[in-house]
Structure formats: structure tokens, C-alpha cells
Amino acid sequence: xxxxxxxxxxxxxxxxxxxxxxxxxxxxxxxxxxxxxxxxxxxxxxxxxxxxxxxxxxxxxxxxxxxxxxxxxxxxxxxxxxxxxxxxxxxxxxxxxxxxxxxxxxxxxx
Numbered sequence: 001x002x003x004x005x006x007x008x009x010x011x012x013x014x015x016x017x018x019x020x021x022x023x024x025x026x027x028x029x030x031x032x033x034x035x036x037x038x039x040x041x042x043x044x045x046x047x048x049x050x051x052x053x054x055x056x057x058x059x060x061x062x063x064x065x066x067x068x069x070x071x072x073x074x075x076x077x078x079x080x081x082x083x084x085x086x087x088x089x090x091x092x093x094x095x096x097x098x099x100x101x102x103x104x105x106x107x108x109x110x
Contacts, residue, residue, distance in 0.1 A: 010044045013080060017042060017050060020074045027063055031107070033071070037098025040089060048082035050075065055094045064088065 021034040033039060033054065041053035054071060056064055068086045075084045096109060 010047075013044075013078075014042060016078055017052075017075055017081075020078055021052075021071065024067070024070045024074050026057060026067075028061075029057065029107070031099070031103050033067070035100045035103045037100070038094065045083070045085075048080055049085075050081060050083070051085040051087065053087045053089045055089055057094055059090055 018034055021039055022032040024033045025031065026033055026036055026038070029036060036057070038054050038056065039052060040055060041051075043051045045051055052071060052075070054068075056067065061067070068088060071086050072084045075081055096104065099107075099109070
């Protein structure tokens with residue numbers, strides 16, 4: 001679905017959505033999903049509707065369905081958000097290079 005071309009400047013709202021995403025943690029790695037690099041795309045469909053593409057650290061993740069719900073619920077806590085669509089994607093596959101440098105340091109990977 002193409003983003004709504006009438007959507008206003010969304011930088012501040014995007015930052016709020018990212019803050020909400022940072023409240024969701026991967027159950028296997030004690031890091032939030034945003035800094036872990038699991039969020040691939042965040043698009044505004046309208047002023048109050050956002051679409052998010054995310055992935056998992058492994059395709060066989062036992063809580064995959066739950067994580068999608070956690071993401072949707074976290075973003076819906078923002079009063080300006082009326083609709084959240086979360087898509088699970090596996091292309092490109094996730095790898096640790098998608099983590100922020102801060103997280104790689106925290107996990108002792110650098």
C-alpha cells in the first residue's frame with residue numbers, strides 16, 4: 001500500500017513511534033527490537049495510520065505471532081495512532097550487523 005501523499009511532516013511522530021518500539025524487547029536477546037535492528041520499515045499511510053515491516057532474529061522464533069501483537073500494542077499506546085499494520089518479513093534475512101553499535105558493545109560483540 002502506498003503512503004498517503006497528504007500525510008503531514010511526520011518526523012516528531014516517527015520519533016514517538018520509535019520510542020514506543022523501544023519498549024518491546026526480544027525474549028531471547030535482552031535488547032529492544034528497534035536497536036536490535038528488527039524494524040525494517042516504518043511508513044505513514046495517513047496522519048494517524050502507520051505500517052511497519054519487521055523481522056525476527058530467526059525464522060523459527062516461537063513467539064513470532066506474539067511479537068507482532070506486542071509491536072502493534074506498543075504503537076497503539078500513542079493517542080495519535082488510530083491504525084497500526086505490522087508485516088512480518090524475512091527479506092533480507094536479519095543478522096547481527098543490523099544491531100546498533102551501542103547494542104553490539106553492550107552484548108560484547110565489538
